[in-house]
Amino acid sequence: MHIVVYGAGAVGCFLGGSLHAEGHLVTLIGRAQTKDAINAQQGLRLSDYIGRDLLIPHIRFETSEAVLAEADVVIIAVKCLAMEQVSERLLHFCRPGTRVICLQNGIGSNHFLTRQQHDLIVLNLIVSFTVTQYGHAHVHRSSSGALHLETPQHLATIAESLSEQQLDIRIEDNIESVRWARLQLSLNNAINALSGLPLRDQLQQRDYRRILASAMQELLHVSDAQAIRLAQITPIPARWIPPFLKQPDWLFRHSANWLVEVDPIASSAMQADLNRGKMTEVLYLNGAVVEAGEKLGIATPVNRALCRLVGEAEAGLRKPGLSAEQILDEIA
Structure with a gap:
């Protein structure tokens, strides 16, 4: 399973790095300065408030959205403000049946994707902890909280892997609540x-x-x-x-x-x-x-x-x- 994280900011890098540490094929899409910083320190650094500190080597990083065509799962970790443009790129590049996991906080940003006519499977994951970015190649989980998932049959493998990374995983019947x-x-x-x-x-x-x-x-x-x-x-x-x-x-x-x-x-x-x-x-x-x-x-x-x-x-x-x-x- 190829997981592409669209938006290599704090949360995107943290989840992508955690999944890579569990042996998944992960590609991060982000800016060249983040790619250069990760290459310079020979990996992506993950840490958290309970004392974990890991260097994740050999994680693939791309600056082009064309890699979306290779994805089985896309994790969208961009800001709400970017969702309209991102939705257009997903519909252009992704294969029918690609699972798209939206992480956006707040209300309304996902409508740009869900209101489109498409063959993507759109799911939600709500992150209730804080991730802070130090520089471009170090992300730090700075508070307690859980990952709230819907539709476990689509996300079972990802949920199991994130749980192995000491993250609290909760399966939710009512994601809007x-x-x-x-x-x-x-x-x-x-x-x-x-x-x-x-x-x-x-x-x-x-x-x-x-x-x-x-x-x-x-x-x-x-x-x-x-x-x-x-x-x-x-x-x-x-x-x-x-x-x-x-x-x-x-x-x-x-x-x-x-x-x-x-x-x-x-x-x-x-x-x-x-x-x-x-x-x-x-x-x-x-x-x-x-x-x-x-x-x-x-x-x-x-x-x-x-x-x-x-x-x-x-x-x-x-x-x-x-x-x-x-x-x-x-x-x-």
């Missing part, structure tokens, strides 16, 4: 990006957590109105997370690792995008809550403000490094 539960957690990406702080430092400040709890509560109102019951992907149910976040700092710090383990230096991918001057996925995350709220007549002022603030940062009109008080002032 998992997608919305993952979105609830991802609403913090915008807050973290605007703060400019490592995730752990940001989450240890109650006022930032109060903003996150309010953004999450808006999502819960929207999901309730759509009769979407959020899956439980953390040790506590989704509905309990907002009040948990509002605890005093001393109590939260005592219990936070029980909810999710995070490296001290980890930050969100959205923060990395802002630091590199790239467009973010905020419209597929907080923006998805705003859009759903507009359709349902539900106010979402917190998520709307976060979208605006991130948009201003993308445009260079505002620098990251906002205090919680500054964000709260913009919401009021």
